[in-house]
Amino acid sequence: MKVxxxxxxxxxxxxxxxxxxxxxxxxxEAANGCExxxxxxxxxxxxxxxxxxxxxxxxxxxxxxxxxxDSNIPVIFLSAKSQExxxxxxxxxxxxxxxxxxxxxxxxxxxxxxxxxxxxxSSSTTESTFSMADLEINPKGLNCKRxxxxxxxxxxxxxxxxxxxxxANEAVSRQQLxxxxxEMEFTGNTRSIDQKISQLRKTVEVDPQSPQxxxxxxxxxxxxxxxx
Amino acid sequence: MPLKIISIFSFIxxxxxxxxxYLGSRLNESEESMLRxxxxxxxxxxxxxxxxxxxxxxxxxxKDLIPLLxxxxxxxxxxxxxxxxxxxINHLFILNPKGKVIYPLSSSEALTPREADFLRRNSQILTNxxxxxxxxxxxxxxxxxxxxxxxxxxxxxxxxxxFTVGVELHQDRLKRDIINKIPDNISDQPYQLILKNAETExxxxxxxxxxxxxxxxxxxxxPLQSFQFIYRFNEPQFISPxxxxxxxxxxxxxxxxxxxxxxxxxxxxxxNILESTQRxxxxxxxxxxxxxxxxxxxxxxxxxQNRLDDEDPKVMRRLDVIINESHRLSRMINNxxxxxxxxxxxxxxxxxxxxxxxxxxxxxTKFDLAFNKKKLKVRxxxxxxxxxxxxPDLFTQIIGNLLSNIExxxxxxxxxxxxxxxxxxITEIIVQDNGPxxxxxxxxxxxxxxxxxxxxxxxxxxxxxxGLAIARDFARAHGGELELIPSHxxxxxKLTLPNSGNIT
Numbered sequence: 001m002k003v004x005x006x007x008x009x010x011x012x013x014x015x016x017x018x019x020x021x022x023x024x025x026x027x028x029e030a031a032n033g034c035e036x037x038x039x040x041x042x043x044x045x046x047x048x049x050x051x052x053x054x055x056x057x058x059x060x061x062x063x064x065x066x067x068x069x070d071s072n073i074p075v076i077f078l079s080a081k082s083q084e085x086x087x088x089x090x091x092x093x094x095x096x097x098x099x100x101x102x103x104x105x106x107x108x109x110x111x112x113x114x115x116x117x118x119x120x121x122s123s124s125t126t127e128s129t130f131s132m133a134d135l136e137i138n139p140k141g142l143n144c145k146r147x148x149x150x151x152x153x154x155x156x157x158x159x160x161x162x163x164x165x166x167x168a169n170e171a172v173s174r175q176q177l178x179x180x181x182x183e184m185e186f187t188g189n190t191r192s193i194d195q196k197i198s199q200l201r202k203t204v205e206v207d208p209q210s211p212q213x214x215x216x217x218x219x220x221x222x223x224x225x226x227x228x
Numbered sequence: 229m230p231l232k233i234i235s236i237f238s239f240i241x242x243x244x245x246x247x248x249x250y251l252g253s254r255l256n257e258s259e260e261s262m263l264r265x266x267x268x269x270x271x272x273x274x275x276x277x278x279x280x281x282x283x284x285x286x287x288x289x290x291k292d293l294i295p296l297l298x299x300x301x302x303x304x305x306x307x308x309x310x311x312x313x314x315x316x317i318n319h320l321f322i323l324n325p326k327g328k329v330i331y332p333l334s335s336s337e338a339l340t341p342r343e344a345d346f347l348r349r350n351s352q353i354l355t356n357x358x359x360x361x362x363x364x365x366x367x368x369x370x371x372x373x374x375x376x377x378x379x380x381x382x383x384x385x386x387x388x389x390x391f392t393v394g395v396e397l398h399q400d401r402l403k404r405d406i407i408n409k410i411p412d413n414i415s416d417q418p419y420q421l422i423l424k425n426a427e428t429e430x431x432x433x434x435x436x437x438x439x440x441x442x443x444x445x446x447x448x449x450x451p452l453q454s455f456q457f458i459y460r461f462n463e464p465q466f467i468s469p470x471x472x473x474x475x476x477x478x479x480x481x482x483x484x485x486x487x488x489x490x491x492x493x494x495x496x497x498x499x500n501i502l503e504s505t506q507r508x509x510x511x512x513x514x515x516x517x518x519x520x521x522x523x524x525x526x527x528x529x530x531x532x533q534n535r536l537d538d539e540d541p542k543v544m545r546r547l548d549v550i551i552n553e554s555h556r557l558s559r560m561i562n563n564x565x566x567x568x569x570x571x572x573x574x575x576x577x578x579x580x581x582x583x584x585x586x587x588x589x590x591x592x593t594k595f596d597l598a599f600n601k602k603k604l605k606v607r608x609x610x611x612x613x614x615x616x617x618x619x620p621d622l623f624t625q626i627i628g629n630l631l632s633n634i635e636x637x638x639x640x641x642x643x644x645x646x647x648x649x650x651x652x653x654i655t656e657i658i659v660q661d662n663g664p665x666x667x668x669x670x671x672x673x674x675x676x677x678x679x680x681x682x683x684x685x686x687x688x689x690x691x692x693x694x695g696l697a698i699a700r701d702f703a704r705a706h707g708g709e710l711e712l713i714p715s716h717x718x719x720x721x722k723l724t725l726p727n728s729g730n731i732t
Binding site: 103 | 512515519522523524525526527528530531534535554558576
């Protein structure tokens, strides 16, 4: 899934890029409104994140232009303008969400996941739910269920679980995992993989210290042991 | 300038100026009328004086002759004596009680031509009883008539035995004397005085030959009522034209001053509006500028946290501090910026359905770190489960400001009680601490902007003093109230809000 991020402050933009990449999205970055429109047409993202106060063309205008050609693509505004009238204007232009600065990472992630769920629901791909141990994973809903508890997941989380599920009882190397779930060239840096697994364990495992679903395969990588 | 303001200003400027001019003119007019009336009255007096002076001779004749006439005996001697007693007497005549002329007697052989002429001219009048009823009394009087152009003048009296005795007077001698008695100088101002009789001008005097604009006429008294004085004169300048110019000038000055004032007021208003707009724009601009670095601080601290896992609890804790302090910074910035945009009484309220207990809980969690630092014990007694209509942001600000004050002012290990109550109409939130409390003398003032109980830096307490002022205004914007309740220990604030959002 590809997201277009338009933000003129380089630090905020890079921070957002980090967050989105970690979540598992592909990014197209724009530093101003004109670039944003160009990239929208050339990169064809699945949804768009727009700052409002940008040079050349502001976020409202970019949204207007996009909505002229596509009334469905999700648009999220990320702005320091927090007055009632600013939000109203955003929604009137057809935005799906409006996040005010300063925002917390968790907040951004939660709202982006919500938007992603809507995208997945309307897409034609069929990905059925599957179970790993006592966890029922719903790829299109970006969540999983244990008994009645619903746990939210990110794109990459789903991909990792799917990969492990598909290679059940097979130890997979970090490189394999990376190439499959990260869609990037493996550079030999395993830190981000381990961190992600660690995070995922904290999210889905009953006891992250002794994981049942994503177990360590020493010397190789990770493994999902399917219990019969 | 909008039409409404133009019309208001025109009103303010024109009404007083025009009123001044109008009233001043009326005043001048009435003064002039009064002066004119007085002037004419004095001129009338003047001319009446002329009349009475010049005709005083008539009165004298009457006074002298009537007693003599009354005493006249019928004999020739006394008749001759009487005839020669006054130069004005032309001829004597006597009528018997029946009205017959017995002297001069037309049937007498001793009738002189002069007497005959007298009878010819006058007998008709003399025998007409009307002649003698024209007087004010029936005893004596004057009578005059015209035979052609000639004036005939008689004075008559009734005797004790009802005979009528009278004289015909030399009217030209009389006229001459009257004319002589006309005073030479009636007035210091130029004038023209004419005495005329029908068309004949008998006397004319002009101090200056020119046209005169005003005229007064006065008839001579009986029997010369056909004579009249014509007095011509000019009206003086009663009121100097300077007065009217001055009045005009003053009215214009008034109009100008009022215009000046209106202009100043308008400029002032414009300036105020501009300043207010600038202030709000500045606040918005600063807000935007500050939020960008604040966003980065928080975001990067959180990114760092994610990356570090549980490696070093001290590291995590320090990152927590950065994140929480950035929250606090955000709250403080919001407070200050709200204040900059805040105009007392003009709060924009956006209602939403809110569960007050839940919202209070949420607000409290944001203060967890700060309260824990000071080891404050927080107890909640929530009894307001019903949702009510409030503006959640404003509500958060109110409670947040109260809690923020507690954080600043109560000593360590104090306790904080937050309770809520609800009935059909209102919801009450009570925030009580057991700190030092607020001394009675400050009770009325603590809700004032910038008011702080102690300004001493040594107290170690920071704050700008605007929290309570804003909080109360926000409460009132909902139609509610924020009060300080007397309590036996610590400070107790009560927030009252209507359940169904009565916006003032």
